[in-house]
Amino acid sequence: MARLLIAAVAASALACAAVGLARAEDGASAPAHQEWSFQGVFGTYDEAALQRGFQVYHDVCSACHPLKHLAYRDLEAIGYTPAQVKGIAAQYQVTAGPNDQGQMFQRPAQPSDMFVGPFPNDEAARAAENGALPPDLSMVVKAREGGPDYVYGILTGFVKAPAGFKETPGTYYNATFPGHQIKMPPPLTADGQVKYTDGTKATIPQMAHDVATFLSWASEPNLDERHRIGFRVILFLVVAVGVLYAAKRRVWSRLH
Amino acid sequence: MAPPGPGAANGRITRWIDYRLPFVKVMHHELYEYPTPRNLSYWWNFGSLAGAMLVIMIVTGIFLAMYYTPNADLAFDSVERIMRDVNYGWLLRYIHMNGASMFFIVVYIHIFRGLYYGSYKYPRELLWMLGVVILLLMMATAFMGYVLPWGQMSYWGATVITNLFSAIPGVGHDIVTLLWGGYVVGNPTLNRFFSLHYLLPFVIVAVVGLHLIALHTHGSNNPLGIDHKGPGDTIPFHPYYTVKDSFGLAVFLLIYAVIVFYAPNFLGDPQNYIPANPLQTPPDIVPEWYFLPFYAILRSVPNKLFGVILLFSAIGVLFILPWLDTSPVRSAKFRPVYKKIFWLLVIDVLALGWVGAHPPEGIVVTVGRIATFYYFLHFLVLFPLIGKLERPRPLPLSIGAAVLGGGSVPVAERG
Ligand code: HEM
Numbered sequence: 162m163a164r165l166l167i168a169a170v171a172a173s174a175l176a177c178a179a180v181g182l183a184r185a186e187d188g189a190s191a192p193a194h195q196e197w198s199f200q201g202v203f204g205t206y207d208e209a210a211l212q213r214g215f216q217v218y219h220d221v222c223s224a225c226h227p228l229k230h231l232a233y234r235d236l237e238a239i240g241y242t243p244a245q246v247k248g249i250a251a252q253y254q255v256t257a258g259p260n261d262q263g264q265m266f267q268r269p270a271q272p273s274d275m276f277v278g279p280f281p282n283d284e285a286a287r288a289a290e291n292g293a294l295p296p297d298l299s300m301v302v303k304a305r306e307g308g309p310d311y312v313y314g315i316l317t318g319f320v321k322a323p324a325g326f327k328e329t330p331g332t333y334y335n336a337t338f339p340g341h342q343i344k345m346p347p348p349l350t351a352d353g354q355v356k357y358t359d360g361t362k363a364t365i366p367q368m369a370h371d372v373a374t375f376l377s378w379a380s381e382p383n384l385d386e387r388h389r390i391g392f393r394v395i396l397f398l399v400v401a402v403g404v405l406y407a408a409k410r411r412v413w414s415r416l417h
Numbered sequence: 418m419a420p421p422g423p424g425a426a427n428g429r430i431t432r433w434i435d436y437r438l439p440f441v442k443v444m445h446h447e448l449y450e451y452p453t454p455r456n457l458s459y460w461w462n463f464g465s466l467a468g469a470m471l472v473i474m475i476v477t478g479i480f481l482a483m484y485y486t487p488n489a490d491l492a493f494d495s496v497e498r499i500m501r502d503v504n505y506g507w508l509l510r511y512i513h514m515n516g517a518s519m520f521f522i523v524v525y526i527h528i529f530r531g532l533y534y535g536s537y538k539y540p541r542e543l544l545w546m547l548g549v550v551i552l553l554l555m556m557a558t559a560f561m562g563y564v565l566p567w568g569q570m571s572y573w574g575a576t577v578i579t580n581l582f583s584a585i586p587g588v589g590h591d592i593v594t595l596l597w598g599g600y601v602v603g604n605p606t607l608n609r610f611f612s613l614h615y616l617l618p619f620v621i622v623a624v625v626g627l628h629l630i631a632l633h634t635h636g637s638n639n640p641l642g643i644d645h646k647g648p649g650d651t652i653p654f655h656p657y658y659t660v661k662d663s664f665g666l667a668v669f670l671l672i673y674a675v676i677v678f679y680a681p682n683f684l685g686d687p688q689n690y691i692p693a694n695p696l697q698t699p700p701d702i703v704p705e706w707y708f709l710p711f712y713a714i715l716r717s718v719p720n721k722l723f724g725v726i727l728l729f730s731a732i733g734v735l736f737i738l739p740w741l742d743t744s745p746v747r748s749a750k751f752r753p754v755y756k757k758i759f760w761l762l763v764i765d766v767l768a769l770g771w772v773g774a775h776p777p778e779g780i781v782v783t784v785g786r787i788a789t790f791y792y793f794l795h796f797l798v799l800f801p802l803i804g805k806l807e808r809p810r811p812l813p814l815s816i817g818a819a820v821l822g823g824g825s826v827p828v829a830e831r832g
Contacts, residue, residue, distance in 0.1 A: 299497075300497070300690045300691075303687060304687050304691045382501060383501070383507045387507065388678065388679070390508070391674065391675075391677070395678070398671040402671060405664035408663075409660045409661055412660045416455065416657070
């Protein structure tokens, strides 16, 4: 028992250490670690923060960034009522059809439609953004080392460039971005930029934290369920390990 | 001793079937009575764990394939659909994705177990070689599986690895075109990789079958590395090893579950959540962790062809291992010198893994070269040499005697 456990733990520790080592030295300095309600075994998303984060996305980021993998009805999972979701969707137009005349037509988006992006295609996005492509944000938290800390770091990282740093025109100094020259103009610039409906003070760090929370949910909407099921599965397995160990001892005791 | 189990063919129907197709009888013999050394340690659990992993991979894979779309324009989104819209799709995918890692951890431990206890020696040479075939098939399967989600690492990993074949003189470029189904990695590549990714696991099942037939012909090796000679040395597989394997499986699943539920992306590369983009090379292209030591060997020499030859030799050398080892003693327990170099090899392979994870610059290159050199030195020089020069410690008379207390005999007198 003890030996097997040691072997198993050693093997996983080795694997983790190898991956950790492989990660540690890549690129820019790791973004500072923030507190997130959804980390840890019992971590869950904070619904109020998710809704505030959606507000930030809706009011600010959605001007440039699509959220391709979400449908409007997914917002019900973060506490919006079906009527509210319908209202949010109706703010956007989608192309539908063909109708019985064979014509495509525009209609307001419905809850079952995917989020409508700001640009019809990547070329249009580049043309509007000085050649830079604002990436789809639906997976950005999973697609970057550091996850939510990185997104928070980017949004709060627009500081004055150190003396002597040569900035390329059309880029902005960002302490977190690899290479420090990002083509995104600072999106969060003033306290109170977003009018929170729940009375929370919309400071820049607060907005950054909220939108990073929302984007974490967008990347991993099943996290709450995963943590919940995981806890039960692990509890079950702990019991199974105990029972089977006792059974093993009993069966093998016949040998001695 | 074991309690008397139910006879092989009791009921009338079972007897009728067994007379024509001895299924129950064979199963009873191989899984129930099957005499097994009584002294197997927990290192012997990893074989059954590998079998469990193979089943888990096939079951989750078949369900994933019901929703997955093997088309370069749709594959990435279809995997995301599985993650978001398919009921428990995230669970299926995280089990499958991390299952590949768990499978390799288990199989690597299983292989090192074999190396330590000399399980590749007479009369288990074919058993060992079939194991190496399984490893190769697993590597091909995992490589092609990793291409399926069609993220950045899928695409660029596929590009780098398939390009290796172009180093083969003469036919290299034709082979690459054949692998790609065209002149670039693209939709035809994805299609054939999906087809093969579905096929190869079943080939693995077949080879595992042969592996088990070979195993059951002479039985398991054991920590003492001596043959079992009589009933005092063995116990029936059931219930002793069924219960021990079940317990091991539960411990293993516990660790696996912690990863799947609480760190499902820890072993993966974040880059693979960015859709494949042929126009944008990622900052560095790193294979999955289980390929890192081989990747390091590949890159240890500046010449591509030579690198590829080394890569294949690194696995090829395992095939001829039974004939490289000249020692009459199996278990490292009784081989003081071999025991030391065994651990050196473990360290060497870990070092290669570290090298494989880093861009080949400066110290990384040096360590990579030394470690690659040592890898081959270990098998091609030290193995035959130490077998001849080393003085093994005396072996116990029998497994039973060793377990229950008894004398030992010098190697020369071993039967
Ligand atoms: C030897 C057993 C197997 C191994 C080692 C293996 C390995 C892998 C790996 C590493 C991936 C990429 C995971 C990711 O990053 O998303 C993958 C994906 C996939 N595999 Fe397998 N696999 C095995 C068996 C199977 C079988 C038998 C099937 C089908 C019957 C299958 C179907 C799939 C599908 C559809 C995907 C794409 C979905 C996804 O990426 O999650 N696999 N496999």
